Amino acid sequence: MSRGLARPEDFPRVARATPGVTPAGAAWARVALSRRFFVLTSRVAGLLLLAVLLSLASPHFATWQNLINVLRQASIQFLLSAGLTLCVLTGGIDLSVGAVLGLSACLGAALLAQGHVAAGILAALLVGTACGLANGTVVAYLRLPAFIATYGTLWIAHGLAYVFMQGEVIHGFPPAFRFIGAGFVGPVPVPILVMLAVLGGLHVLLHRTPLGRAIYAIGGNATAARLSGMPVQRRLVAVYALSGLLAGFAGLVVIARVNAADAGTGEDLLLGSIAAVVLGGTSLFGGYGGVAGTAVGAIILALVVNGMNLLDIQTFWQPFVVGSIVIVTVLADQLASAGAGRST
Amino acid sequence: MTGFPSSAAPAERLGGSGWNLARAAAATPGAAYLLVGLGALLSVWTPGFLTLTNLTHVGLQAAVLTIVALGMTLIILTEGIDLSLGSVLGLAGVVMGLLVVGGWPLPVGIAAALGVGAGFGLVNGLLVAYAELPPFVVTLGTFGMAQSLAMVLTHGDSVTGLRASVRWFNEGIVLGVPVPIWATAALFALTYVLLYQTRFGRYVFAIGGNRRAALLAGIRVRSYQTGVYVYGGLLAAVAAFIMTARMNAAHPTIAVGLEFDAIAAVVLGGTSFERGRGGLVGTVVGALAVGVLRNGLNLVGLGTEWQVAVVGIVIIGAIVLDALRGLT
Numbered sequence: 001m002s003r004g005l006a007r008p009e010d011f012p013r014v015a016r017a018t019p020g021v022t023p024a025g026a027a028w029a030r031v032a033l034s035r036r037f038f039v040l041t042s043r044v045a046g047l048l049l050l051a052v053l054l055s056l057a058s059p060h061f062a063t064w065q066n067l068i069n070v071l072r073q074a075s076i077q078f079l080l081s082a083g084l085t086l087c088v089l090t091g092g093i094d095l096s097v098g099a100v101l102g103l104s105a106c107l108g109a110a111l112l113a114q115g116h117v118a119a120g121i122l123a124a125l126l127v128g129t130a131c132g133l134a135n136g137t138v139v140a141y142l143r144l145p146a147f148i149a150t151y152g153t154l155w156i157a158h159g160l161a162y163v164f165m166q167g168e169v170i171h172g173f174p175p176a177f178r179f180i181g182a183g184f185v186g187p188v189p190v191p192i193l194v195m196l197a198v199l200g201g202l203h204v205l206l207h208r209t210p211l212g213r214a215i216y217a218i219g220g221n222a223t224a225a226r227l228s229g230m231p232v233q234r235r236l237v238a239v240y241a242l243s244g245l246l247a248g249f250a251g252l253v254v255i256a257r258v259n260a261a262d263a264g265t266g267e268d269l270l271l272g273s274i275a276a277v278v279l280g281g282t283s284l285f286g287g288y289g290g291v292a293g294t295a296v297g298a299i300i301l302a303l304v305v306n307g308m309n310l311l312d313i314q315t316f317w318q319p320f321v322v323g324s325i326v327i328v329t330v331l332a333d334q335l336a337s338a339g340a341g342r343s344t
Numbered sequence: 345m346t347g348f349p350s351s352a353a354p355a356e357r358l359g360g361s362g363w364n365l366a367r368a369a370a371a372t373p374g375a376a377y378l379l380v381g382l383g384a385l386l387s388v389w390t391p392g393f394l395t396l397t398n399l400t401h402v403g404l405q406a407a408v409l410t411i412v413a414l415g416m417t418l419i420i421l422t423e424g425i426d427l428s429l430g431s432v433l434g435l436a437g438v439v440m441g442l443l444v445v446g447g448w449p450l451p452v453g454i455a456a457a458l459g460v461g462a463g464f465g466l467v468n469g470l471l472v473a474y475a476e477l478p479p480f481v482v483t484l485g486t487f488g489m490a491q492s493l494a495m496v497l498t499h500g501d502s503v504t505g506l507r508a509s510v511r512w513f514n515e516g517i518v519l520g521v522p523v524p525i526w527a528t529a530a531l532f533a534l535t536y537v538l539l540y541q542t543r544f545g546r547y548v549f550a551i552g553g554n555r556r557a558a559l560l561a562g563i564r565v566r567s568y569q570t571g572v573y574v575y576g577g578l579l580a581a582v583a584a585f586i587m588t589a590r591m592n593a594a595h596p597t598i599a600v601g602l603e604f605d606a607i608a609a610v611v612l613g614g615t616s617f618e619r620g621r622g623g624l625v626g627t628v629v630g631a632l633a634v635g636v637l638r639n640g641l642n643l644v645g646l647g648t649e650w651q652v653a654v655v656g657i658v659i660i661g662a663i664v665l666d667a668l669r670g671l672t
Contacts, residue, residue, distance in 0.1 A: 093480065095480070095484075122522075133520060138660075138664065138667075140666065141462065142664060142667040144664070144667050145617050145618075147425065147430055147480040148425070148617060148663065149608070149660075149663075151427075151480075151604070151607075152656055152659055152660040152663065153656075153660070154651055155601070155653075155659075156602050156655035156656035156657055156660065158652060158653075158656075159649065159651070159652030159654070159656050160655025162649035162652060162653070162654050163649050163650055163653055166649070167649075190415070191442070202491075202661075242483075250410055263649075269486075270484070271484065271485075271488045274481065274484065275505060276358075278481075284477075284481055286397075286479055287535060312494060315444065316492060316495035316496045316499070316500060318492070319488035319491055319492040319495075320487065320488060320489045320492030320493060320496070321492075322488055323485040323486060323487065323488030323489040323492065324485065324489060325483070325484040326481065326485040327471065327477075327481075327482060327486070330477050330481055330482075331471065331475055331477060334476070334477060337476075
């Protein structure tokens with residue numbers, strides 16, 4: 001429902017979403033606060049409940065080895081979902097992240113397996129960025145719904161990965177490269193450190209830079225953002241490009257860890273990547289949330305999967321559980337904010 | 345935009361009087377050009393294309409896609425989307441297959457499959473219409489759930505050893521015409537009447553045109569919107585009968601990705617994601633175009649790995665062209 005002109009009451013939404021600015025509209029403040037309260041408490045409760053239940057259910061859960069495994073799994077999920085979070089914050093979506101991860105991983109792997117480490121890394125990052133640029137251009141300038149543009153990219157990237165690989169598996173990468181996925185610094189796996197670095201970087205980007213401010217402003221109210229002079233279209237392209245770049249990077253970490261790549265790499269990551277974002281409390285309508293939440297979401301998701309494995313539940317059940325988690329989480333958050341909105 | 349846009353909206357929008365030819369050309373969906381162009385190209389290029397056997401084959405292959413795309417058209421007309429239809433089709437086929445192999449009469453299997461389709465449609469519809477969640481997230485979630493259930497039920501294998509009677513859905517011939525073609529024609533007629541002759545259809549356009557206005561006008565938007573998703577799920581279940589009969593087995597993941605072809609058929613057929621513009625005839629042409637495209641790629645010797653990429657590029661191209669046309 002786009003309105004032609006921004007009205008004064010539109011602006012409190014931007015103010016609400018911009019960090020460091022006191023919300024002007026009391027009603028909005030209440031909605032935002034109660035949503036924040038609900039998201040925080042429900043996620044902390046969920047995390048604790050999972051941890052307690054799993055420690056009771058399985059003696060293998062609360063071991064250093066297992067917990068490090070969970071975190072390593074979460075870190076890869078986070079890298080994929082972090083860029084997606086930025087898209088969701090603008091009120092968009094990037095359904096192509098899993099497929100872009102796969103395509104970047106395959107192209108990078110072909111070079112890496114021949115020992116060209118720098119070229120392989122560069123190729124994967126470039127492919128990811130190119131896919132993101134294409135998504136961003138179509139979403140920002142042609143104004144296609146983001147879900148349909150990125151859904152198309154999903155199938156194109158997926159198809160190209162199959163064409164490129166011709167059913168082959170590429171494996172055996174240089175040890176120097178494998179460090180980012182399989183290495184350790186002291187007792188800590190490298191992907192976890194990578195996750196912390198990316199998390200810190202994106203947090204600064206979201207809260208300390210013009211791009212970050214634009215992301216929240218566009219998600220809060222794109223029309224108001226445009227009318228207040230923000231280059232909305234250029235910012236959107238940047239956001240989707242960043243999402244593609246991070247997907248490419250996640251692809252590198254994945255293949256470094258498993259030491260192999262095939263056309264199916266990343267195929268089953270789509271549902272999980274969205275689950276981590278919504279579990280992290282970022283609103284699918286844009287303007288509310290952040291990457292720190294997504295890190296928590298990725299950890300919750302990794303715990304769930306880990307728990308299912310420890311309890312010997314068939315892996316076939318995993319999409320069912322992840323799919324239900326997505327729906328139930330989005331529904332609960334929606335009901336929580338709607339309830340707060342009505343009580344004003 | 346005043347009033348409810350109808351299927352005639354695109355033509356009206358173009359306005360003008362003298363430019364009948366240009367107007368007609370612009371109002372013709374991209375699918376028609378693609379279909380004619382591909383048909384001409386393939387007839388010249390490959391001797392195998394323009395044979396009765398191959399064309400029947402294309403028609404049979406397109407039947408499943410057309411049926412799913414009919415439901416998808418109504419969903420997209422309400423500014424929705426259903427990404428779960430492919431995996432719901434797979435699950436419906438698996439449920440029917442397991443019941444039939446387990447000794448239940450065929451009608452029980454059929455009823456159960458229809459129940460699966462309607463059930464998933466109902467869940468999608470309720471979450472979209474009443475909870476007002478974004479359709480792509482809801483149906484992505486149910487996509488995972490349906491696929492998961494199909495895998496759990498079959499332990500990841502195919503259901504084989506179906507009774508011969510099941511194959512009638514694909515091999516049966518009534519009055520010289522194969523059953524899948526009959527089914528497609530009948531469902532097209534049914535959907536056509538639903539969309540253009542009933543209140544339900546009028547409200548489908550109204551919801552897509554301006555949901556808020558429809559709500560304020562006192563239309564029971566939420567129940568109609570839910571109905572649209574249930575109808576889409578039911579059609580996916582019917583498509584599952586034909587698919588299962590053709591394969592002579594029920595594969596849990598056979599139709600994953602079919603929803604993409606269906607969206608392609610709908611968009612190529614001229615239905616737009618915004619403001620309830622589009623129609624059913626275009627969708628059928630779109631489904632045939634996608635069917636011929638895949639058949640052509642097969643005949644030229646490009647395998648499935650190429651088809652995914654090519655179909656994706658054609659579809660995005662069509663959507664982008666459609667968007668460019670809207671911008672000018």
